[in-house]
Amino acid sequence: MNGRLRYATIGAALVLLATLPWWVGNSYYINIASQILLFAVFALALNVLVGYAGLVSLGHAGLFAIAGYTAALLLQAGYGHFAADTAAIVVTLAASAIFAVLALRSTGIGFLMITLALGQIVWGIAYRWASLTGGDNGVNVTTRPSPFGISLANAPSFYFASLVVFLLAFATMAVFVRSPFGASLRGTRDQARRMNALGYNVWLIRFVAIVFSGFWTGISGLLFIYYNQFVSPQVSALTASAEVLLMVISGGTATLLGPIAGAIIVVVMKNVVSAYVERWNLVLGLIFIVIITFMPDGLVPGTVRLCRWSWHVIRWNGKPAPAMEKHSPGAPP
């Protein structure tokens, strides 16, 4: 894509996003758009690890929930929005650092298992430590903040707030991906041992990436509780971690637009499916299996491939399904 066309596309997308409430109209749909934006931030954050660091985390819902719960509980205790949100981000950063130190004892499967277990700890606290977290009843968030005196109470204003956060996150990621640090991180994904021999501190690079990812996860967690005005243990469940992982993978990992496409796909699908049947988990599971079996590189490139593949099958070529690319990160140095 040449420069001018690219700017034109970005401009058109910005105009579409900025005018969305007017051409969508119905506040139900505006709310879905807000949901997509906040989950896109979450998916972008996880993609830093899954896509660029080659570290698959199944505990990210835990970090998301830590931000949400910290803010919700502090608000409930009577603190202001600014104090509660700042504290929530600080706590999330600390939790990310702890996650990182523990999970980086291993890479590959080990990393995944440890993050899963850490996510379950958060779930255990949210669900079982009822005297602190209210258990299954969750915590209500009675008011939304009013940054610069602008109330975010109605759907369009909340959408714009989400849009601003999303654009910030997206811009940060876009710069990050092209930056030397982004290149270092990808290097540790592809050849950890070589990176070490070239003078890179692989452990520290991964650590920083996890904390960076944790920061945006926390931001999206805050958006979520303000959007929902409620937080419950479900937010920290393994299903939630799996959903956001699905967003990252369905859109295609290690791309900027992939997680956003994934967020759209998953949020829309979840809303549509939930409107008709109560079988979201079943659908979620089926999507995983279909993606793995037929579209290992993500839904968008995968659909193209699936079409071609079925064409071959119809024509009796009997060509096997495309093999999946290896995705195991390099051995630790």
Place this chain on the structure above:
Amino acid sequence: MMTQLTSAQAVILAINSFAFGGLLFLLSAGFSLIFGLMRIPNLMHGSFFMLGAYFGVSLLDWGVNFWVAALLSGLAMAVIGGIIERFLLRRLEGQVLPQVLLTLGFAFIIADICLMVWTGDPWQPTAPPSLRGAVQAFGLFFPLYRLAILAVAVAVAIALWIMVDWTRLGAMIRAGVDDPPIARVVGIKVSQLFTLIFCLGAALAAFAGVMGAPFLSVYPGLDFEMLPLALIVVILGGTGSLLGALVGSFLLGFLYNFGQAMFPDLAYVILFLPMLLVLVLRPQGLFGRVVA
């Protein structure tokens, strides 16, 4: 918040701990072998446990003998696990992320199917008639069924130990755990071994599910409650180590029961503490070996 225990309570708790530890061993022995041998993070292991328990519930409902129901359930799960391994997981060998997604996908599907078939209400079948009640000794009552679980777990542990340490099959498994490529080179049919281990693991998990049903009861969400426990056991004991799985299981059993009695709010979280300690101090697990 901490509750004081009398010594009689402590004894009962200890028995419950052994029983729960036994169950955990049945669950995680297979998980440990699958993880250690095949390097597959089998995230549907908790689902095998839950689905197996539901199978058992239904079989018992139809009047099948308890032990027959447990064995049938294990057999059914071995077949299901075998099919998934042979036809889907097999194609993803060595690819961590796809394996995770596939097993996770099945875990979600199994959870939803269970919800559809067995509804959201908990089921608690009764223990077999011969094992109801308690034996009295030293002035204390020991619930028979829990002792039976412990006995079964110990029997399975001994059987597995004999299998792994004394048979040709076990030699192949050990070789496979130590160095899969070399095992393959020296002519071990690693692929068939994988399927066998996977079926065995699934069967043990389902068997444990049925055994556990009378005292844990079966309810939606049991799968993802048990999965992390199997995970902790393996991280604690070290991958692929049966002795590690045994010790880790009993450790967790005690932590869970005493934790629940003394710090009810935090019992679930306390379970993770030894895992965190082991990760920091001895990442290869208590009985694991350092891989060069």
Place this chain on the structure above:
Amino acid sequence: MSALAVTQLCKAFGGLRVTASVNLTVEAGERRLIIGPNGAGKTTLFNLITGEIAPDSGSIVLFDRDITRVASYRRPHLGMARTYQIITLFDKDTILRNVTLALLGLSSLRWSPFTDLDGQPQLIERAREALARVGLAHLAARPLSQTSYGERRRVEIAMALAQNPKVLLLDEPFAGLSIDERRDVRALLNAIPREVTIVMIEHNMDVALDWAERITLLHFGKVIVEGTRAEVVADPRTREVYLGH
């Protein structure tokens, strides 16, 4: 002052002693060849020197500085660079990016999350120079996955050279190359200035014999013979290791 001094270095994997009290002193500017049959512990010795493996005992000194306990990722910053016997490169990137990563590794810029890596002309320029030294300037933009084996061997060397090392460790740089390619790599090595001390591993004695000034023969983790080219070739123990049994 010697460039590299390894003293009483020991390493065992379980019961297997892969290096047993190895002593190795390489003077600044020297061309040292380490030979030995497969399994002699040559690559392990490199891994110990670069810190990828921690020794059980012994010390490693780089220009009078004891680096035995220095983290391995710090050692390139102290002037040590290496190549791998089994090619270890970034397949998804271009040749130029591979070499740029080598340069970035020593630059504090590597921590920057805000700048644009492609907008670092001096870094890119130096990467191009390094590629020109190994004769690959014309292939800079080619993805590594589309290069030949011989070209990758040279990219390995280019990456090490780009870091301007004081001590360069080459692990079988001729492995798998054709006669023509070997000649090219030889010419390339000859062009490396004398400020750079080079230690090369080779298990095939003939390939680099006339390149070396001093030769160390390693066998079962022990230094069997060490001396000038003529001394080592004439030594009966060399014949025994290579022709005996």
